Amino acid sequence: MSWNTDEWVPDDRDAPPLDEEPPYDEYRGAFAEAGTGGRPVPAVAPSRYATPAEALRTVFGYDEFRGQQQAVIDRVVAGGDAVVLMPTGGGKSLCYQIPSLVREGTGVVVSPLIALMQDQVDALTAVGVRAAFLNSTQDSGQRAAVERAYVSGELDILYVAPERLASESTKRFLERGTVALFAIDEAHCVSQWGHDFRPDYLALSELAERWPGVPRIALTATATEATHRELTSRLRLEAAEHFVADFDRPNIQYRIVPKVDVRRQLLDFITGEHAGDAGIVYALSRNSVERVAEFLSSNGLTALPYHAGMEAPVRARTQARFLREEGVIVVATIAFGMGIDKPDVRFVAHVDLPKSVEGYYQETGRAGRDGLPSTAWLAYGLQDVVQQRRMIDDSPGDLAHRRRLTQHLDAMLALCETVQCRRVNLLGYFGQRSEPCGNCDTCITPPESWDGTVPAQKLLSTVVRLQRERGQRFGAGHLIDILRGKRTARVDQHGHDALATWGIGADLSESQWRGVARQLIAQELLKPEGEYGVLGLTPESARVLSGDRTVVLRTEPERPERSSRSSSRSVASADLAVEDQPLFEALRSWRAGQAREQGVPAYIVFGDATLRAVAAARPATMSALDGITGIGAKKREAYGEALLEVVAGASGG
Structure with missing residues (x-):
């Protein structure tokens, strides 16, 4: 690319x-x-x-x-x-x-x-x-x-x-x-x-x-x-x-959900599972970045947009706030994140389909650098697939370049549509074998698959009849209206209620049909064409219509996922003993003050892992700081006495 x-x-x-x-x-x-x-x-x-x-x-x-x-x-x-x-x-x-x-x-x-x-x-x-x-x-x-x-x-x-x-x-x-x-x-x-x-x-x-x-x-x-x-x-x-090295990041939970009302889904995910956490939300367009950031902000979250169309000083301030403040969410294009060393990003969300597995892996890898539990959340839908296919067709460059882009997208779609472990698929893309992880959505709630050959034939047949009988081409929405027998102005205008496929798909809901269309595009049995993403046939379509190819589809959920997990305890303190949590929070508060005073990100003072180790060890002397992870000679000299004072104060000493 x-x-x-x-x-x-x-x-x-x-x-x-x-x-x-x-x-x-x-x-x-x-x-x-x-x-x-x-x-x-x-x-x-x-x-x-x-x-x-x-x-x-x-x-x-x-x-x-x-x-x-x-x-x-x-x-x-x-x-x-x-x-x-x-x-x-x-x-x-x-x-x-x-x-x-x-x-x-x-x-x-x-x-x-x-x-x-x-x-x-x-x-x-x-x-x-x-x-x-x-x-x-x-x-x-x-x-x-x-x-x-x-x-x-x-x-x-x-x-x-x-x-x-x-x-x-x-x-x-x-x-x-x-x-x-x-x-x-x-x-x-x-x-x-x-x-x-x-x-x-x-x-x-x-x-x-x-x-x-x-x-x-x-x-x-x-x-x-x-x-x-x-x-x-x-x-x-x-x-x-x-x-x-092993590419696995076992602390990251990978989740991919069907896109319905993506901004509301994103808000539910953040407030239900990551309230108060730092995170990154990726979108493909500047307009989407602006709208998502505004929506999250209007719902009480500290969400800042970041894209290449913004003035450099504004981008710099956004990046500085993300690094230096707690609980900031940045909504960004891919321009944000590479090289950022912030260890306590608790989630990375995608509201648009990434262009490649490599990009997706690198972006999700910005979560949980400290090894603590984190989430990689992605919502994608039919329009994402249509848009990506069209962008490839319209992209500059030779045939080999477009073929590379197509291979990238196909691998990304395979990850999204798999009924097997996401992590096995992801690591397999990088040439590494693994076993089911037990910590991705397909492992936690195994999806079902079904024989979608007949629905596929119905949808493909509708495309064939429109093109061959009437010389017309339409997008997925109108094709689904025809199959479900839904009376619309466009149906009446073109007389599509007279088609042989009118109403033969009423047994599936609109969201189920959109899932069928999306997966047929992913399997290259339908192809988006032209500026408006109308759907056409591919060389493999004929094999499905003739019955020579079976189409296996992933079952679509009846309703979008609702986040059910919520906790007032921070992830960083989740595995600390109850009696050590007040000290950990006191250390974080001290660290925040030091960071503000020096004008540096909090993790430059100490990472959460070091503060957790201090809270658990409760050192009382300078020599007791030796051996605590993340405290070298320079930091012991700079912060040792202050750390001991915080520990003594929280311990009543």
Whole structure:
């Protein structure tokens, strides 16, 4: 899928270049005269930690690595290249952050969205990492200060956008310092097969030639086998070691419901199951984003719109509120979410059908990064399928491009219409086998299937009679009116009550017929055509009409799902002992104050998982804070005494 610039926040494409030849004497301790014929050479950022385990414990406050993290880190520390496929929340960032602290030099991280670099740098600075970024949001003085720090060997990690790294001036600037490694985040963006193709990623293949001795690590949470192969080839990482983690996110419950009154359904879902929680709602159009956000706001929720048609300062304020305030819901196009590190997003909802399973997986993966129970909720209906098919037919590009889009959509429809475990289907798309999860809607309430051959024949026959006998084509709504014998102005105008199929489908309700039509389109037995989405036949339609093909359909529910779960307890405290919950809430309140005072998101101070661990352990001394997850040396020094005061106060000490 080609890159749609309208769906991305501003990048560094038009950023001012770095200074070509900055005065060397401005760099504090940057150079040493060492056999270079008088030309200064850059200082090298020394290794700050002897081993990855030491960096993990001292900086990040964790005692052990998860999954394949250690194997990836060991590979990169030793100078080898790596391709890492790991789900959101699986700890990808540590795979390049820790090698940047252990290897000499500065780790250069290619990050696709400049709007998030500040928060990424803030989070690293909070734990004692010397991090900075270079992007077009900075003035010349700020950029010069970062340049001096890099060349002086005073940075552990430097973030840049792919657009900036593609410029020759940036490459020459990096050559004046020492690069410890290149980390290419969101590496699927280099693949034209993938859903987020960005042309500037193609230039990153030059890194192998320009810095042949510097290890490169490409990371993504979203890649099919085809995308995996393509990103490996385009980034020239054929000799890299590949690490493919389990894509499963067991804490996320996947639910897909028929779309009836989607805004009301969404409101019921949020108020019934996630009242007061932070969440993201995705819609495909700006108009839909605005209407959904307004509806939720009018019903008492803090819901903010976000799309590429809004002014940049407004988008920035929305993103800041989402990161820094509790319980904010952002209604957005796909322009929102990539790279956001907020760990306590409790739900991700889609009110329109996503264009691909890759996009759906990546977007839903923004929920529950802290490992706590979260929900991925999607409502879709007949019009979604019609609209997507029409968009593919009208899309620019060659036949191969449209075929790729069709394959993406077919996989998404298969996920929506499956009667088997959603998670098995989802992981299977990424080439991983799994067993039924017991934590998706099809596992919790197994759907029924039925032989829909006869209804399919009735609907297809109606299309045939209209086209062949009268030269007419209509959309699903009118076809259903004919089948159900519903008298309308259009029926009377065209005399469609005289058709042989008039009224032969009265045994099914309108919603059931819409389900039949939707599933026939999904199975490519009907095809939307033209601007108005009228329905036509496909090559397979004849086999159904002749009885040579059986049509199995998913049973449609009689009425839309109503949320029944409601709880006044936050998900974050759900597994805490009753006696520890007041302390946990006191710690959250303290954290909120610290975050406001510093102007940073609450999770940069401490994540919920750390506060839960403190509430359960009730430490009374500074030494008792050692070993509590998420409390490294810098945070213990910065917040240790305050934490102990909160614990003592809640304990009556």
